[in-house]
Amino acid sequence: MTGSNKLTKRDYTKTTLRAYFLQNGFNYSNYQGLGYALVLFPALQKLYGNDPDRLAQELKDNCEFYNTNPNMLPFITSIHLAMADSGMKYDETRGIKMALMGPLAGIGDSLSQFCLAPLFSTIFASMAMDGISIAPILFLVVMNLVLLTIKLVMGGYGRKLGTSMIDKLSTKMGAISDAAGMIGVTVIAGLAATFVKMKVAITFAAGEIEAGASQSVVDIQAMLDKVAPALLPVLYTMLMYYLIKKKNVTTYWLVLITVILGVVLSCLGILG
Amino acid sequence: MEITIVQALLIGLWTAFCYAGMLFGIYTNRCIVLSFGVGVILGDIPTALQCGAIGELAFMGFGVGAGGTVPPNPIGPGIIGTLMAVTMSSVTPESALPISIPFAVAIQFLQTAIYTVRAGAPESAAKALAEKNFGKFRRVANMTVILFAVVGFLLGFLGAFSMDTLSRLVEMIPEWLLNGLTVAGGMLPAIGFAMIMSVMLKKEFIPFALLGYICAAYLGLPIIGIALVGAVFAIKHYNESEKVAAGVAAGEVQEVEHDDWI
Incomplete structure (x- = not known):
């Protein structure tokens, strides 16, 4: 079976770029299902355009539940199109489409959400803190260039590779995602120490009051800083981590607790 | 500082673009980006940068979650919080963050509502396909992003338009509370970092x-x-x-x- 081979490289690239539309129809019954069909629409139209019944059926089949990472999607759609273009029916492509959904969501999320986004967001947020006006634009440009590159590489890879090498790719991606995680954890820990602000406002006078000389003051925060700088922010972040991870406290409660705690401690003059 | 109707409209359009961009995955729905636009439109970029940076760090971790879960929305601090900090002298970028948190949570519920309302979409899509009406199918498949844009516009426009009312409400906040909220604003990023860590570590x-x-x-x-x-x-x-x-x-x-x- 030679198949139709109607699709050109351009069709693959177009489908890759349409990965941006994956969530255009997001809803709570089939998640990205409508989006998946929408992403494939022009390519499927080219394949089955002269047979409206077949096209409608393919689109309908592709509307079933789907949920993956948009940046990894081109890998899946490229393989899917390669198979469809060689004449395979949806039933035959469905297995690989569904098998790739979960693993690629995991790899894609740890790469984009947990590594790239926090990294760039903090780099450019700290630039913005320093008053560099271009920082937000740089954030958008850099983030999107990297994500677009991932999409194009994934799409091209899927088209070339076909279905044979997925296992090898996923072991390699595991190491990449681990490395990404390491950088991410280092950066986030550094950020927690830098950007969470908690300072003890209590100071008390020490020594005798002498006329003409300023009284020496014991500043608790300065003492803390000598032992371990940023100790309170780190301890508070660890407390939040503990509550999320071990006690399953939701963010609503954490936000509420933090706001109340901040106000109370500030009123008592402990933090400032 | 007064916000003109043109500025309010522009803020609405900007919010619509950024909010819809969240579905495209182009990272526009982030505090640092949202508030920058507000700063450009209102002509106070330095304040907006501060608000954006503070909100960005606090909300960084809130975007984390398994696919489909909805976090508190950065439009809260990014648009509403920045509007407050720019227009009201009593609100600092630090205190704008906790004041705008209720908006972030409200928008979160709104978003969940959109996804839920759209749960019937696969049904209408199937119907359109049965009629071989491919144009209608595409409209159905794009409807979530269109709703996002409309809701985003309304949020931005109404937020900017009703700043007078909001500012009267904020003026009623006593100073000790504002000071406390500033302290809380410094502590809030800890939650975001802890949330990322809970997934990554x-x-x-x-x-x-x-x-x-x-x-x-x-x-x-x-x-x-x-x-x-x-x-x-x-x-x-x-x-x-x-x-x-x-x-x-x-x-x-x-x-x-x-x-x-x-």
């Missing part, structure tokens, strides 16, 4: 958390420096894991040869 990554703390607190390295120090160890780990994989393969070969000798 595996046991074998704990030394890296320590590394990051030492680099930031004791050595005072800038963020890019910290990332590079982390990258050194990450690359080392990656190379070693490749070597281990190669070693395992080589070991197998040797064993086979050994069998041959016997």
Whole structure:
């Protein structure tokens, strides 16, 4: 079976770029299902355009539940199109489409959400803190260039590779995602120490009051800083981590607790 | 400071674009981006940058979650909070963050509502396909993003338009509370970082958390420096894991040869 081979490289690239539309129809019954069909629409139209019944059926089949990472999607759609273009029916492509959904969501999320986004967001947020006006634009440009590159590489890879090498790719991606995680954890820990602000406002006078000389003051925060700088922010972040991870406290409660705690401690003059 | 109707409309359009961009995955629905637009439109970029940076760090972790879960929305601090900080002298970028949190949570519920309302969409899509009406199918498949744009516009426009009312409400907040909220604003980022850590931190990554703390607190390295120090160890780990994989393969070969000798 030679198949139709109607699709050109351009069709693959177009489908890759349409990965941006994956969530255009997001809803709570089939998640990205409508989006998946929408992403494939022009390519499927080219394949089955002269047979409206077949096209409608393919689109309908592709509307079933789907949920993956948009940046990894081109890998899946490229393989899917390669198979469809060689004449395979949806039933035959469905297995690989569904098998790739979960693993690629995991790899894609740890790469984009947990590594790239926090990294760039903090780099450019700290630039913005320093008053560099271009920082937000740089954030958008850099983030999107990297994500677009991932999409194009994934799409091209899927088209070339076909279905044979997925296992090898996923072991390699595991190491990449681990490395990404390491950088991410280092950066986030550094950020927690830098950007969470908690300072003890209590100071008390020490020594005798002498006329003409300023009284020496014991500043608790300065003492803390000598032992371990940023100790309170780190301890508070660890407390939040503990509550999320071990006690399953939701963010609503954490936000509420933090706001109340901040106000109370500030009123008592402990933090400032 | 007064907001003109044109400015309110522009803020509405900007919010619509950014909110819809969240579905495209182009990272426009982030505090740093949202508030920058508000700063440009209202002509106060320095305040907007501060608001954006503070909100960005606090909300960074709130975007984390398994696919489909909805976090508190950065439009709260990014649009509403920035509007307050720019127009009201009593609101600082630090206190704008906690004041705008209720909006972030309200928008979160709104978003969940949109996804739920759209749960019937696959039904209408199937109907359109049964009629071979492909144009209608595409409209249905794009409807969530269109709703996002409409809701985003309304949020931005109404937020800017009703700033007078909001400012009267904020003026009623006593000073001790504003001071307290500023302190709370400094503590809120801890939640975001803890949320990211709760997803990322595996046991074998704990030394890296320590590394990051030492680099930031004791050595005072800038963020890019910290990332590079982390990258050194990450690359080392990656190379070693490749070597281990190669070693395992080589070991197998040797064993086979050994069998041959016997």
